Amino acid sequence: MEKIKRFFECLIPVTACNLKCSYCYVIQRNNRKLEIPKLKYSPEIIGKALNKKRMGGTCYFSICGAGETLIPNYTIDIIKELLKQGHYVNITTNGTLTKKFDEIIKIDKNLLKRLNLSFSFHYLELKRLNILDDFFDNINKIKQAGISFVLQLNLCDEYMPYVDEIKKISMDRVGAYPQVALTRKEYLKNTNIERAEILTDKTKEEYIKEGKKYSSPLFDFTVKNFNVKRKEFCYAGDWSGVLNLVTGELRKCYAYPLTQNIFENIEKPIKFEALGKNCNGTFCFNSSHFLSLGVIPDLDTPTYGKLRNREEANWYSSDDIKMAFNSKLCETNHEYNMWKKFKVNVKNRIIISSTNFVKKIGLVKIIKKLGYKKHE
Numbered sequence: 001m002e003k004i005k006r007f008f009e010c011l012i013p014v015t016a017c018n019l020k021c022s023y024c025y026v027i028q029r030n031n032r033k034l035e036i037p038k039l040k041y042s043p044e045i046i047g048k049a050l051n052k053k054r055m056g057g058t059c060y061f062s063i064c065g066a067g068e069t070l071i072p073n074y075t076i077d078i079i080k081e082l083l084k085q086g087h088y089v090n091i092t093t094n095g096t097l098t099k100k101f102d103e104i105i106k107i108d109k110n111l112l113k114r115l116n117l118s119f120s121f122h123y124l125e126l127k128r129l130n131i132l133d134d135f136f137d138n139i140n141k142i143k144q145a146g147i148s149f150v151l152q153l154n155l156c157d158e159y160m161p162y163v164d165e166i167k168k169i170s171m172d173r174v175g176a177y178p179q180v181a182l183t184r185k186e187y188l189k190n191t192n193i194e195r196a197e198i199l200t201d202k203t204k205e206e207y208i209k210e211g212k213k214y215s216s217p218l219f220d221f222t223v224k225n226f227n228v229k230r231k232e233f234c235y236a237g238d239w240s241g242v243l244n245l246v247t248g249e250l251r252k253c254y255a256y257p258l259t260q261n262i263f264e265n266i267e268k269p270i271k272f273e274a275l276g277k278n279c280n281g282t283f284c285f286n287s288s289h290f291l292s293l294g295v296i297p298d299l300d301t302p303t304y305g306k307l308r309n310r311e312e313a314n315w316y317s318s319d320d321i322k323m324a325f326n327s328k329l330c331e332t333n334h335e336y337n338m339w340k341k342f343k344v345n346v347k348n349r350i351i352i353s354s355t356n357f358v359k360k361i362g363l364v365k366i367i368k369k370l371g372y373k374k375h376e
């Protein structure tokens with residue numbers, strides 16, 4: 001059993017989905033194009049590109065689509081390749097594609113010990129389509145196969161009249177209430193979140209009171225960190241990254257302007273270096289991943305696993321997942337000395353400020369007007 005050296009939030013930009021939830025971020029961003037993008041690199045190349053030696057150790061890849069993650073046929077092949085490399089993998093899914101779960105449970109049992117499935121509980125859509133039973137049958141199938149899982153609900157106003165139903169069916173079928181995440185309304189500038197509010201017509205207090213009914217540590221954590229600007233030294237870029245699995249583009253974090261392509265030449269070393277005190281997000285958008293894994297070692301947070309596992313119902317059935325998800329990245333990484341911290345702070349400040357400046361004066365448009373094209 002190995003602890004996590006680096007964490008990667010991985011996107012598969014599939015926008016196809018078989019459900020249509022009102023609060024879906026893809027619908028909010030007007031991006032429901034129902035597309036399944038082609039992989040630029042095969043799952044085998046992706047696996048090799050992300051081998052343990054190149055990545056510096058055992059990593060944790062959390063994979064999510066911009067639609068249903070399991071719709072593309074290649075998703076399961078990528079999962080297998082990453083598990084074969086010895087990494088931990090999480091897949092966020094709407095839990096409805098039964099054939100995909102039948103395929104997943106056939107993977108080698110030894111590999112499945114490092115797989116976790118996060119089932120997004122879209123209660124009203126499941127009810128409307130009359131597939132609630134299929135959803136819970138799929139979770140149980142996964143559990144029987146020794147795969148760890150989490151049941152997670154995005155709290156929104158529509159669910160409020162159904163709180164007792166949701167709690168009862170969850171307790172009956174998976175032994176505990178779902179973990180709950182705050183749902184946000186996003187205001188975007190270009191592709192970045194410029195501002196966010198809780199997606200509700202209730203007051204903040206009423207919304208929080210409703211969320212508390214699920215006794216969910218995940219909810220308390222997402223509320224606590226919502227819209228809190230981070231000013232501490234953050235090791236995103238070194239201990240973590242944001243990776244597009246279709247293109248191979250790796251970013252230090254969501255709002256960082258530069259990328260490196262890590263699939264193009266898999267022999268080339270990857271540059272891992274922290275962003276430092278330069279988080280240019282309005283808040284840590286995925287705090288329950290990044291902050292709980294410990295990208296900011298100065299912050300005292302519950303572990304990733306404590307926010308998700310319902311220990312009383314044994315959702316994490318594998319000891320490997322229990323150990324890895326309850327560790328912190330500072331246990332496998334060294335913090336920088338003062339001088340290195342100073343250097344990365346200055347360097348990234350210059351990069352971010354100059355990119356913002358270029359955007360502001362519209363230099364790109366000017367260059368285009370002069371007849372130069374952006375290199376594709």
Ligand code: SF4
Binds near residue numbers: 280290
């Ligand atoms: S604090 Fe900022 S830079 Fe660090 S992980 Fe969160 S969003 Fe990324």
